[in-house]
Amino acid sequence: MRKAFISPSKYVQGENELLNLGFYIKSLGESALVIGNPDDINRVQDKLDQTSKHFGITLHLADFGGEATREEVKRLKKLAKEKGADVIVGLGGGKAIDTSKTVANGHNLIVCPTIAATDAPTSHSAVLYTEDHHFDDYAYFIQNPSVVLMDTTVIAQAPTRFLISGMGDALATYYEARATRRSNSNVNAGLPNGFHSGDTEPAKGTIASITLARVCYETVLESGYNAKMACDNNVVTPALENIVEANTLLSGLGFESGGLAAAHAIYNGLTVLNGPHNYFHGEQVAFTTFVQLILEDATTEEIEELLDFSLSVGLPVSLADLDVEEVNYEEIFEVAQKACIPEESIHAMPFKVTPESVAQAIIAADALGRDYKKRKTIK
Numbered sequence: 001m002r003k004a005f006i007s008p009s010k011y012v013q014g015e016n017e018l019l020n021l022g023f024y025i026k027s028l029g030e031s032a033l034v035i036g037n038p039d040d041i042n043r044v045q046d047k048l049d050q051t052s053k054h055f056g057i058t059l060h061l062a063d064f065g066g067e068a069t070r071e072e073v074k075r076l077k078k079l080a081k082e083k084g085a086d087v088i089v090g091l092g093g094g095k096a097i098d099t100s101k102t103v104a105n106g107h108n109l110i111v112c113p114t115i116a117a118t119d120a121p122t123s124h125s126a127v128l129y130t131e132d133h134h135f136d137d138y139a140y141f142i143q144n145p146s147v148v149l150m151d152t153t154v155i156a157q158a159p160t161r162f163l164i165s166g167m168g169d170a171l172a173t174y175y176e177a178r179a180t181r182r183s184n185s186n187v188n189a190g191l192p193n194g195f196h197s198g199d200t201e202p203a204k205g206t207i208a209s210i211t212l213a214r215v216c217y218e219t220v221l222e223s224g225y226n227a228k229m230a231c232d233n234n235v236v237t238p239a240l241e242n243i244v245e246a247n248t249l250l251s252g253l254g255f256e257s258g259g260l261a262a263a264h265a266i267y268n269g270l271t272v273l274n275g276p277h278n279y280f281h282g283e284q285v286a287f288t289t290f291v292q293l294i295l296e297d298a299t300t301e302e303i304e305e306l307l308d309f310s311l312s313v314g315l316p317v318s319l320a321d322l323d324v325e326e327v328n329y330e331e332i333f334e335v336a337q338k339a340c341i342p343e344e345s346i347h348a349m350p351f352k353v354t355p356e357s358v359a360q361a362i363i364a365a366d367a368l369g370r371d372y373k374k375r376k377t378i379k
Contacts, residue, residue, distance in 0.1 A: 004189035004203030005257045013150040018047040022055025024147045028108045029086020031058035035100045036091030040114045064096040073102045098126035106141030111148045115162040116244045122252030152236045160231040166247030168286030168315050172263040173254040177213035180259025185348035189257040205258050213254035219246040262292040265346035269339030275323030286315040295361040318369030333359045
């Protein structure tokens with residue numbers, strides 16, 4: 001059996017860590033192109049100026065256009081070449097980071113998230129979109145980022161909703177990795193689909209990946225509420241540090257080397273509905289993780305543990321919480337059909353999954369979530 005585990009070369013997290021950005025740039029080159037939204041760059045401009053001066057490196061600032069398109073990548077690659085940048089720095093949220101990954105193409109990349117909303121910063125892949133914001137393609141690179149640098153002072157100043165969304169995404173990590181391991185399915189740490197040939201087989205998950213995924217879930221349950229309160233007050237506490245690590249490092253390594261299953265496939269299916277478009281990735285995944293538990297007939301104790309935590313921090317537990325008030329079977333069946341296309345991760349579940357079974361699990365989860373929230377509110 002072939003197994004694989006991948007990760008960034010270095011992960012660094014701490015207060016005011018952006019002040020050390022120059023050190024990491026200098027370990028890779030002499031100058032960097034910093035790609036980020038103007039607002040994100042403005043938030044940390046003072047730290048960028050300080051690290052540039054202290055370490056004697058040149059930072060070229062490039063405003064990100066707002067969408068991770070092929071055209072934007074081409075523009076920024078040209079700019080990096082014109083500036084003679086040795087290093088690419090992705091600063092901000094997911095799309096700016098994915099664009100930076102594609103510009104760097106697997107070489108000399110430093111990722112500096114300003115929020116802890118997803119587990120994508122550590123991965124060796126990116127998602128590209130069209131100019132009108134529709135999915136275009138996935139991009140895979142020869143290696144993960146050289147450095148992932150998390151400045152928790154900056155993250156604590158961001159809206160708490162981002163941190164909570166990251167917890168929603170992290171909640172799925174263990175359950176999906178567990179399902180993938182039970183079915184002995186392939187993981188993203190191996191060669192991407194279509195890239196393996198000859199005697200080279202796709203890879204399975206490792207003991208390390210399932211262990212990290214489990215600790216990710218435990219950390220979110222233990223520190224999530226206290227981290228939310230810290231972020232509400234823009235302060236860095238041990239709980240906030242724990243959640244930043246869980247949302248980013250533990251979840252990132254867990255999903256990429258442990259595997260995805262039903263939760264993220266059903267999330268992709270939700271794109272056929274209008275309401276969920278108003279919510280972040282992790283907010284939607286919090287609900288679809290609940291659907292996965294219903295689909296696999298998890299214990300009442302496990303389901304209620306997830307629901308209690310979600311309600312404590314304000315994550316969705318029903319379609320109503322995602323602005324889908326009326327549950328129409330025909331529409332839900334469309335969601336299920338999209339979630340069950342042949343290439344989706346839902347087929348990593350350790351039993352046969354059909355659009356019919358997924359649609360029924362979504363409806364059951366929605367009804368249970370509404371009822372559970374109502375009962376908890378009355379108490």
